[in-house]
Amino acid sequence: MTFTFTEVEETLHREPLTTPMQLAALRLSLQVERALRSTGYLSLCRVDVRAHSGVITLRGRTPSYYLKQLAQATALGVTGVCEVRNELDVVSRRSAAPR
Numbered sequence: 001m002t003f004t005f006t007e008v009e010e011t012l013h014r015e016p017l018t019t020p021m022q023l024a025a026l027r028l029s030l031q032v033e034r035a036l037r038s039t040g041y042l043s044l045c046r047v048d049v050r051a052h053s054g055v056i057t058l059r060g061r062t063p064s065y066y067l068k069q070l071a072q073a074t075a076l077g078v079t080g081v082c083e084v085r086n087e088l089d090v091v092s093r094r095s096a097a098p099r
Contacts (some may be wrong), residue, residue: 025051032056032075044071047088054082061091 029051036044044067048059056075062068072086 021053025053028054028078028080029056032078032081035074035078036071039070039074041067041070043067044074047071049075054080055085056081056083057085057087059087061089063090063092065090 029049032049032051033047036047036049043060043062046060047062050057050059056078058071058075062071068086068088068090071088072084075081075084
């Protein structure tokens with residue numbers, strides 16, 4: 001899998017990449033995002049993924065602890081991931097509804 005700087009910048013709408021480490025981190029985060037999308041769970045498609053030196057940070061919301069754990073296991077299954085910091089919040093629809 002290869003990415004050009006332009007494709008990566010357009011995909012994430014971030015400032016231009018300047019170092020090989022930044023590009024490697026971005027590639028890894030894109031691979032994790034692709035793996036999360038491949039699970040078929042819509043809430044996992046919305047997870048914010050950040051990478052730094054093989055450490056993945058997951059942020060966002062999921063409707064269940066099962067999906068939180070699935071996101072972590074999926075990220076750990078991606079080649080190049082050494083550690084996952086799972087900062088996902090579990091928010092059920094019932095608890096999110098106004099009273």
